[in-house]
């Protein structure tokens with residue numbers, strides 16, 4: 001008998017219920033009691049939904065008002081000193097998540113970080129060398145009891161001690177050399193206490209997440225894993241422990257935990273399908289294996305036949321009683337359900353499955369294995385048909401695109417002239433001064449703009465009215481930029497709701513869900529567009545608007561595009577061809593746009609790639625393969641232009657040391673980067689690697705409404721001279737200004753252009 005197992009359910013609920021609830025609480029529209037009772041109802045709904053679907057192992061403590069990692073910190077009393085004077089409970093908790101400003105109190109939030117290579121962000125724990133741990137909340141126990149009261153035996157999910165410490169960072173004043181992992185022993189006794197309380201409450205299985213096990217780890221960390229799980233497995237003979245890994249292969253780190261008497265391991269067979277056989281060979285007797293067969297991070301239906309064959313392989317080796325069927329990772333990273341999808345047509349809808357549907361698939365797989373294939377004949381048949389319809393559909397195929405892909409030649413991946421020749425010819429054509437000033441692209445998306453766009457989408461105003469409105473916004477911003485003396489202008493991106501969505505809507509091969517929301521951080525969700533087929537560009541996407549903007553000024557106007565890797569990273573991507581092929585198709589479409597912009601007289605074109613680092617695989621040995629095709633995709637999108645056409649790119653905050661060689665290979669003429677929060681240390685990478693193209697290291701942080709003074713901009717620009725030759729430096733803010741208000745932007749950009757002018761005069 002195989003069992004079904006779920007690692008986590010998306011806590012937002014249908015129509016982002018939790019988002020509204022929490023935001024209403026923050027704004028004072030609902031009180032704490034309502035928040036708590038409504039959240040309880042939501043959890044109940046999700047447990048019942050899983051139970052009614054026939055799932056055996058249902059998770060609890062996967063719910064959170066904000067983030068499971070901050071819950072964990074709060075539960076273990078890992079609360080930085082700056083929050084100690086606040087009221088305990090939700091005030092402290094939410095202050096850690098989002099900061100708190102009220103009379104007499106002004107505390108910033110804890111740092112947020114990307115959860116591995118997903119778009120989910122967690123609150124980074126801060127540990128001090130003499131960190132005390134206390135059981136500060138009974139959330140894990142309470143939620144288990146809540147489910148139990150409904151007659152549902154759940155397995156609580158908690159973050160494992162080793163990953164928890166590794167995901168955190170030392171507090172600011174911790175002495176050099178202190179590593180949070182040194183706190184393991186002290187932390188373990190609290191885990192033991194929590195586990196024994198759970199056992200007393202009736203818990204029989206617990207899921208302990210150790211996602212760090214899929215990373216490159218020093219072999220010394222083995223001792224920590226072994227001592228952790230030797231201790232935790234001793235808590236009670238009645239408690240069974242499953243260690244969950246996801247997002248990558250576990251590799252030889254398997255030994256770190258199989259030397260301890262744990263009961264089960266979960267592995268991701270979507271991101272790392274090849275690990276099954278080696279794990280089957282190495283798994284100790286009596287350890288159960290949870291097979292992550294249903295993709296928890298994408299939206300396509302699982303091919304049940306393929307999943308069944310894999311499960312059978314595991315059963316043949318381990319016996320069915322030691323096999324669990326599960327999603328690849330927590331379904332936190334999936335949208336809720338396709339039931340409320342009205343926007344997607346039936347053919348494509350039939351290929352999709354969100355969290356609710358994924359649970360059903362897991363149950364079907366187990367029924368086929370436990371009862372018989374016949375018992376779920378109808379479901380299997382329906383699945384086979386929809387997989388076939390997907391595979392054979394003419395809508396995913398575009399012969400012209402495929403033709404173009406076959407015709408790709410090496411010269412489509414290189415600029416026709418070397419950088420120094422391009423630089424000379426661009427300088428002549430653009431006649432730019434020293435320290436040319438520019439911005440990263442977007443200008444404030446005011447409430448007015450959002451209201452007008454909403455009206456346009458609802459059909460309350462027509463295309464011409466909308467276009468005219470946007471044109472007036474462009475006109476205003478062009479005049480402003482001319483007035484303060486910006487050298488390379490932007491049109492402000494007012495027509496774009498989002499830098500990926502805008503292009504997705506203009507390309508063929510994309511569809512948009514109405515409700516495919518996935519939690520990004522706290523109450524924020526994103527709705528990634530879906531790439532379902534070959535990508536093509538039926539018409540130019542930005543040429544008219546940029547041409548219009550250019551017609552308003554004699555200064556160069558930048559053409560603004562989103563790069564292929566960012567389009568790929570921030571979309572749900574088809575799984576019927578390698579990511580690289582999809583990236584190349586996107587690149588071809590962008591390339592066509594680049595060439596049309598050039599033909600329309602635009603001589604500066606920026607192709608943003610803020611997401612290039614996000615795509616880096618979790619294991620370093622896989623980096624080169626990815627970086628090679630990612631760089632190629634950028635080259636494919638950006639080359640083929642004239643010597644005098646200047647290609648810019650932009651990257652958000654990244655550790656440039658990791659990818660400096662790749663950045664060099666992008667062969668862009670100018671790169672603007674986000675670095676203003678990092679003490680210029682990042683620029684070391686460019687200096688050390690003798691990077692020779694032009695660079696705009698963001699002069700100020702756009703994430704805060706603060707207007708940088710001229711003095712600080714001067715200090716900053718001056719500091720940059722240490723790293724980058726003066727004739728290569730551009731002056732710009734460190735990212736797009738979309739989220740800012742006009743008064744701040746006006747003042748900040750004015751200071752910036754003034755400083756650039758002053759420095760020019762001195763040189």
Ligand code: GLN
Nearest residue numbers: 440441442608610736737
């Ligand atoms: N051009 C985009 C903008 O200015 C770039 C945004 C980004 O880097 N995330 O908004």
Ligand code: ZN
Nearest residue numbers: 610651652735
């Ligand atoms: Zn950016």
